[in-house]
Amino acid sequence: MTDAAETTEPALGDPQGRPAGPFAFGAGIVLVSGVLLSQVFAIDTTEGFSPQGPRFLPLVVLTLMLVLGLVYLAQQAAAVRQGGSLPAEPFTHLAAAAVLVGILVVYAFVLGPVGYVPATALFFVAAARTMGSRHLTRDVVVGIGLALLVYLSFTRALGVFLPQGVFPL
Amino acid sequence: MDRDVIVVGWTPTPQGEAAVEAAVAEAGRRDGVLHVVNASSGDSYVDNKIASTEQLRALRDRLSGQGVEHEVVQQVGRFEPAEEILDAADRLGAALVVLGIRRRTPVGKLLMGSTAQRVLLQSACPVLSVKA
Amino acid sequence: MSQFGDLMGGFATVLSPEMLLFAVIGVTLGTLVGVLPGIGPAVTIALLLPVTYGFESPIPAFIMFAGIYYGAMYGGSTTSILLNTPGESASVATAIEGHEMAKRGHARAALATAAIGSFVAALISTGLLALVAEPVGRLAVSFRATDYFALMILALVTVTALVGSSLVRGLISLLLGVTIGFIGLDGISGQPRLTFDSPVLFNGIDEVLLIIGLFAIGETLYVLVKGRTRPGQVTPLEPVRGGFMWLSRDQWRRSWGPWIRGAGFGFPFGVLPSGGAELPTFLSYSWEKNRSRGKQEFGKGAIEGVAGPEAANNASFSGVLVPLLTLGLPTSATAAVMLAAFKIFNLQPGPQLFEENSDLVWALIASLFVGNVMLLALNLPLIRLWVKVLEIPRPVLYAGILVFATLGIYSVSGTVTDILIAYGIGVLGFLMRQFDFPIAPTILGAILGPELENQFRRALNVGNGDLTVFVTRPLSLAILLLAAAALLLPYAPRIVARLRGKDPEEAKKLAFADED
Numbered sequence: 149m150t151d152a153a154e155t156t157e158p159a160l161g162d163p164q165g166r167p168a169g170p171f172a173f174g175a176g177i178v179l180v181s182g183v184l185l186s187q188v189f190a191i192d193t194t195e196g197f198s199p200q201g202p203r204f205l206p207l208v209v210l211t212l213m214l215v216l217g218l219v220y221l222a223q224q225a226a227a228v229r230q231g232g233s234l235p236a237e238p239f240t241h242l243a244a245a246a247v248l249v250g251i252l253v254v255y256a257f258v259l260g261p262v263g264y265v266p267a268t269a270l271f272f273v274a275a276a277r278t279m280g281s282r283h284l285t286r287d288v289v290v291g292i293g294l295a296l297l298v299y300l301s302f303t304r305a306l307g308v309f310l311p312q313g314v315f316p317l
Numbered sequence: 318m319d320r321d322v323i324v325v326g327w328t329p330t331p332q333g334e335a336a337v338e339a340a341v342a343e344a345g346r347r348d349g350v351l352h353v354v355n356a357s358s359g360d361s362y363v364d365n366k367i368a369s370t371e372q373l374r375a376l377r378d379r380l381s382g383q384g385v386e387h388e389v390v391q392q393v394g395r396f397e398p399a400e401e402i403l404d405a406a407d408r409l410g411a412a413l414v415v416l417g418i419r420r421r422t423p424v425g426k427l428l429m430g431s432t433a434q435r436v437l438l439q440s441a442c443p444v445l446s447v448k449a
Numbered sequence: 450m451s452q453f454g455d456l457m458g459g460f461a462t463v464l465s466p467e468m469l470l471f472a473v474i475g476v477t478l479g480t481l482v483g484v485l486p487g488i489g490p491a492v493t494i495a496l497l498l499p500v501t502y503g504f505e506s507p508i509p510a511f512i513m514f515a516g517i518y519y520g521a522m523y524g525g526s527t528t529s530i531l532l533n534t535p536g537e538s539a540s541v542a543t544a545i546e547g548h549e550m551a552k553r554g555h556a557r558a559a560l561a562t563a564a565i566g567s568f569v570a571a572l573i574s575t576g577l578l579a580l581v582a583e584p585v586g587r588l589a590v591s592f593r594a595t596d597y598f599a600l601m602i603l604a605l606v607t608v609t610a611l612v613g614s615s616l617v618r619g620l621i622s623l624l625l626g627v628t629i630g631f632i633g634l635d636g637i638s639g640q641p642r643l644t645f646d647s648p649v650l651f652n653g654i655d656e657v658l659l660i661i662g663l664f665a666i667g668e669t670l671y672v673l674v675k676g677r678t679r680p681g682q683v684t685p686l687e688p689v690r691g692g693f694m695w696l697s698r699d700q701w702r703r704s705w706g707p708w709i710r711g712a713g714f715g716f717p718f719g720v721l722p723s724g725g726a727e728l729p730t731f732l733s734y735s736w737e738k739n740r741s742r743g744k745q746e747f748g749k750g751a752i753e754g755v756a757g758p759e760a761a762n763n764a765s766f767s768g769v770l771v772p773l774l775t776l777g778l779p780t781s782a783t784a785a786v787m788l789a790a791f792k793i794f795n796l797q798p799g800p801q802l803f804e805e806n807s808d809l810v811w812a813l814i815a816s817l818f819v820g821n822v823m824l825l826a827l828n829l830p831l832i833r834l835w836v837k838v839l840e841i842p843r844p845v846l847y848a849g850i851l852v853f854a855t856l857g858i859y860s861v862s863g864t865v866t867d868i869l870i871a872y873g874i875g876v877l878g879f880l881m882r883q884f885d886f887p888i889a890p891t892i893l894g895a896i897l898g899p900e901l902e903n904q905f906r907r908a909l910n911v912g913n914g915d916l917t918v919f920v921t922r923p924l925s926l927a928i929l930l931l932a933a934a935a936l937l938l939p940y941a942p943r944i945v946a947r948l949r950g951k952d953p954e955e956a957k958k959l960a961f962a963d964e965d
Binding site: 280283285289290 | 358430
């Protein structure tokens, strides 16, 4: 993936930035609190909502979180009305970030069957490319070196198990 | 009649100084104009090859003092330095590219790549390389 | 002086080749992560937790962790001074005057006063720690469940109130963490909670997954999305001008006062739950700015502005260890991770720790002295090497961090599900950064939450389910009132301004960054 980014200063999102992000995040908080709150009622107990029982504190905490999520949304709405929005960094390279998460997930799945060293070397190269590296040779050399170094030092010296996979070392 | 454009890859290092010195001499010989490029891919947290504002001003003053017609540009975070130099040479129809070089270890070249090597191999015009 | 004898015993443990090796590993790794922006001691310790599973004794692990923490403080000051990019939030104050000094050709003096000041402060505060730890531990024996509950509330609330710029967002972060702590089988009734009936979640979410996800993976995604920033330039070190340890006689004279005052700010604020080292560094900075002999030099590179904050941030760590060791109460993200480490070794920090594992405690305290001597020796000569680390291209650096993050997660359990959970938490950490939600309260909430609930329910069992037990015991009530006051603390400047009849808009809210 090539990535022809301009130099950006590490500033907070511009005040005229779109408020959609914080709204979505706030809605997410409210939604998650609501869903988890419904799970509190699914906790099996004979003690009902007695403070000593397993339901009481989760109920209190999630209710508070739900309320605070709504307050956050209200703050955001108020800020928009005044022509600004709550702090949010601009999403400039969201596509690359999504690709990176995809690569991470693939890495998680192939680590066991393929083995630590080849999976890690491939992951390293793919991740570095996604983050804008344009030196393939360098990435391959560093990736293989790092994977071997980690594998040997962790399995031999520290006794941590890592999958051997298709190339036995 | 257009004057020759000489593109110089410059960094605030001994190599960069050597390149500028050679380019000034060359410009005098051909009555050319200098186009100085200071570039970084902006990939790392620290890059000592990027010239500071003061260093850029000092270079401009020096070139003016020597009576050389010049343009000094800095480009950070767009391409690799080699690509920036080749791009400038291409755009301006340069007659010559001047580079400062230094000894590199094979491992260093493998890991970090060599700007000089890329420019030498890919440039459409002659390249003058000066060892610092 | 029984403490002195115990401390000597600690030194005897630490000064063996094996232990010294762990101390060297710790301080080196710590300095490395301290130099790197965005990665701090908390995530480094979390990454190393799985490695320590195989250790027979917890002592080398804790010696290494203490080294990481102090190393990160030293590393953070190096980047603050030479680059004006503080590697850690606790080094922000140092950067203000330190970078000015470097620009004016006093880089060596700034680095030296920071390193020696850190060392002096660490010695003072570790000495204080050795003195007060045992008495506090004895006092803690008389604490009841209601007091512990109140103390934990106080710790959580103050950290939340002081970290980040909005109380609402901070509290959401905190409650999110506490909620994550609920997931899994309830410790008392054995019932699964918030698991959606999935047995995968019955054991809860491991702290290591949470910390690596929120810090390492969240930070990587955040750096990627933010895009490139203009690389900085390292201010060159001037030639050595003589003087003793790079400081002239006059600089020594101007430094020692701020060092001792800085230690004086750092230690108590570390002991009190105040979110780590940021607050005392800024207090020290403003004290020196307004009162010290060099105050007219502030803004132009005053050595006092480097010496004081650096001493304060190091002293606060020994302070943080007091509630951690004596009460099991972490007051910063790093301390929370160390608490997780105690759990791995089946150790219960608290009053009993000093009786049952006094060799561990005193070895840890002795290792703080040893680690600081090492850092003083290592840091100044190796500055060029540390700075080189920052020349690594970001894609390589962060791809490497992801490799280590996944390694850390994998070595916890080795299941794909756990890796995916940690990645999911990483995306959450990324979103929290994007929308300016602080991370530290989530970590503290998740690690302290289960213990908080234990004490809550234990107190209620003793009091037959009567919720008033928390307000009828004067000590608990006092602590809870303090916690309520702490919620208002960030607004204190505004409230004071209003009381004085000034425009409250001018008074900014007290806020501190939270990375570690």
